[in-house]
Amino acid sequence: MTAIDLNSDLGESYGAWAMGDDEAMLSIVSSANVACGFHAGDPLGIWKTVKAAAEKGVSIGAHVSYPDRVGFGRRDMDVTSAELTADVIYQIGAIKGVAAAAGVTVGYVKPHGALYNRIAHDPKQGQAVIDGIKAIDRSLVLMGLAGAPILELAQKSGLKTVAEAFADRAYTPGGELVSRRETGSVLHDTDLIARRMLQLAQEGTLEAIDGSTIKVDAQSICVHGDSPGAVAIAQEIRRAFEADGITVRSFLKA
Template sequence: MTAIDLNSDLGESYGAWSMGDDTAMLAIVSSANVACGFHAGDPAGIWKTVKAAAEKGVSIGAHVSYPDRVGFGRRDMDVTSSELIADVIYQIGALKGIAAAAGVSVGYVKPHGALYNRIANDAKQGQAVIDGIKAIDRSLTLMGLANAPILELARKSGLNVVAEAFADRAYTPDGQLVSRREAGAVLHDAQLIAKRMLQLAHDGTLEAIDGSTIKIDAQSICVHGDSPGAVAIAQEIRRAFEADGITIRSFLSA
């Protein structure tokens, strides 16, 4: 692998509550998953993040979520397909408007938190997200968990997809993310994380939480913007990749 996308969840501050360091992350990553107001982000903050991303030449994606600000979008919701389709359309539409005002466009959609995890294997909600994307802009790419059924479902429905791996999360032996409720689910050692990501880039493998080796076919790597030490982790990944001759580049410009 000579190039890979590095993305982060941004635009998640809300009013007086600050979340992450968007300015620092936008100097490191190649793609920004921007909150759309349902799990985090207010209009002024989203506008600021989109403008900053535009100035840095960072690709912009809609980080759509269940309507769950209190739970930061990390609580599972049993919503109807019609509700979910409308929620996806609404969120993408809001971000598209802000992006247009900044002179750029939204290029992809990455579901957030519980919605991301649910649709990885839930075909009903997954199809609703796909249908919502297609209803507003079928040229948008869906970013989803590497090796998850949602990617093939989206392909069969006519969407372009990009598979994603998580730098700062542990994996189960079957390639799923370890639940945040379990010990060791979130990784913090920047050098260890960078080493794992180099292994992913070279071999397409990662070490699961039980020590076994799993295959991960991914074109994008995520560092959660709200994780402690997120900026240091992203910086170390970029440093390690560039030292190894791997370019950090948006999958949209590949």
């Protein structure tokens, strides 16, 4: 692999509550998953993040979620397909409007938190999200978990997709993310994380939480913007890539 996308969840501050360091992350990553207000993000914060991304040439994605600010979008919800499709349309529309005001466009959609995990293997909710994306803009790319059925479902429905891996999360032997409720699910050692991501880029594999080696075919790597040490993690990953001759570049600009 000679180039790979590095993305982060941004625009998640809300009023007086600051979340992450968007300015610093936008100097490192190539794609920004911008909160749409349903799990986090207020209008002014979202506007500032989109403008900053536009100024730095970082690709912008709509980070759609269940309507769950209190739970930061990490609580599973049993919603109807019609509701979920409408929620997705509404959120993408909001970010498209902000992006247009900043003179840029939204290129992809990445579901957040519990919605991301749910649709990875739930075809009913997955199709509802796909229908929402197609209803507003069929050219948008769906970002999803590498190896998950949602990617094939989206492709069969006519959407382009990009497979994603997570730098700061542990994996099960089956290639799924270890639940945040489990010990060791979130990684913090910057050197270890950078080595893992370099292995992913070079060999397409990762070490699962049980020590086994799993295949992970991903074109984008996520560093959660709200994770402790997120900026340092992203910096070390980028440094390791560039030292190995791997360019950090948005998948939309390949």
